[in-house]
Amino acid sequence: MKLGYHLGYWSSGPPEGALDAVLRAEELGFDSVWTAEGYGSDAFTPLAWWGASTSRIKLGTNIVQMSARTPTATAMHALTLDHLSGGRFVLGLGASGPQVVEGWYGQPYPKPLARTREYVDIVRKVVAREAPVTHDGQHFQLPLRGGTGLGKPLKSTVHPFRKEIPIFLAAEGPKNVALSAEICDGWLPLFFSPKSDAFYRAALQEGFSRPGARHGFDDFEVAASVPVLVHDDVEEAASWIKPSLALYIGGMGAKSVNFHHDVFARMGYEDVADKVQELYLAGRKDEATAAIPTSLVEDTSLIGPAEKIRDELAAWDETVVTTLLLRGDAATLTKVAETLA
Numbered sequence: 001m002k003l004g005y006h007l008g009y010w011s012s013g014p015p016e017g018a019l020d021a022v023l024r025a026e027e028l029g030f031d032s033v034w035t036a037e038g039y040g041s042d043a044f045t046p047l048a049w050w051g052a053s054t055s056r057i058k059l060g061t062n063i064v065q066m067s068a069r070t071p072t073a074t075a076m077h078a079l080t081l082d083h084l085s086g087g088r089f090v091l092g093l094g095a096s097g098p099q100v101v102e103g104w105y106g107q108p109y110p111k112p113l114a115r116t117r118e119y120v121d122i123v124r125k126v127v128a129r130e131a132p133v134t135h136d137g138q139h140f141q142l143p144l145r146g147g148t149g150l151g152k153p154l155k156s157t158v159h160p161f162r163k164e165i166p167i168f169l170a171a172e173g174p175k176n177v178a179l180s181a182e183i184c185d186g187w188l189p190l191f192f193s194p195k196s197d198a199f200y201r202a203a204l205q206e207g208f209s210r211p212g213a214r215h216g217f218d219d220f221e222v223a224a225s226v227p228v229l230v231h232d233d234v235e236e237a238a239s240w241i242k243p244s245l246a247l248y249i250g251g252m253g254a255k256s257v258n259f260h261h262d263v264f265a266r267m268g269y270e271d272v273a274d275k276v277q278e279l280y281l282a283g284r285k286d287e288a289t290a291a292i293p294t295s296l297v298e299d300t301s302l303i304g305p306a307e308k309i310r311d312e313l314a315a316w317d318e319t320v321v322t323t324l325l326l327r328g329d330a331a332t333l334t335k336v337a338e339t340l341a
Helices: 018-027 044-051 071-084 098-103 112-128 174-183 194-208 234-251 259-281 285-290 294-300 306-317 330-340
Strands: 002-006 032-035 058-061 089-094 167-170 186-188 221-225 228-230 302-304 323-326
Touching: 002 018, 002 330, 018 032, 018 044, 018 330, 032 044, 032 323, 044 058, 044 071, 071 089, 071 112, 089 112, 089 186, 112 167, 112 174, 167 174, 174 186, 174 194, 194 259, 228 234, 228 306, 228 330, 234 259, 234 285, 234 294, 234 302, 259 285, 259 294, 294 302, 302 306, 306 330, 323 330
Parallel strands: 002 032, 002 323, 032 058, 058 089, 089 167, 167 186, 186 221, 221 323, 228 302
Antiparallel strands: none
């Protein structure tokens, strides 16, 4: 299993020590480094800025929100970064949710699976640069239908560094996970648990079995963001992760549409997820955090003494996950890498 480094979201500004951590990750032999975007900093700029100081490590977005850019604009970013990095770029995409898509980007949120399929298809056409790009879909049209009538099919002025750039899809529901297996080169799960491996393995198999699927289990990447905290006190380690889980389960999405809540409900924590959501949306964030049991943290994280983490890692080795994406500063990465080694 490979290791990657996830820089995560910015708070009010750039994270301190980010470049040091990125350089340390490359020095430690990490396979990849990833940036994120929500409704603040973007994912491409920090990746280019910090990635410019590296020479080997893969540079990925986890994730670029599709509603923030047209497919051709995203493909332009991908072409540019792939050239500048010497072919190290990985494009991670995600649909986000209706609160952000409609509230921040002012874009509609119908049929996200169909939109994703069209989006990925256009990106691949732009990158391949085999012909002027055309697409007559339900969600995207190139050239645009009903415009001035002057639009014409175009081909990127920039020739690709690689004819194909790896595309990973962030997905939580089974249909979206299956779509990642069918049309993409990798899947980016957020809250993965070895206990859910059979569920996700079946969803991936559904995608692999579809006509035209690009991959199978033997050559498909699954890069999972997994908190890893080496600490003698399991409860204290869990207490550092619970506030973030409360935010995602309770507040990252509307009550009727919260994909993170649904992940934990499927994991067997439906009552817990409902309670956390109710408390969080009522503004009782501390109580929502306290309602999360340590067992839930342990199911989706690797926490505790080094020996405990090494023992539990065996269960992760048996899953579909191919890369663990870690977070933290340079010192944390060193400590965790030594533990996992």
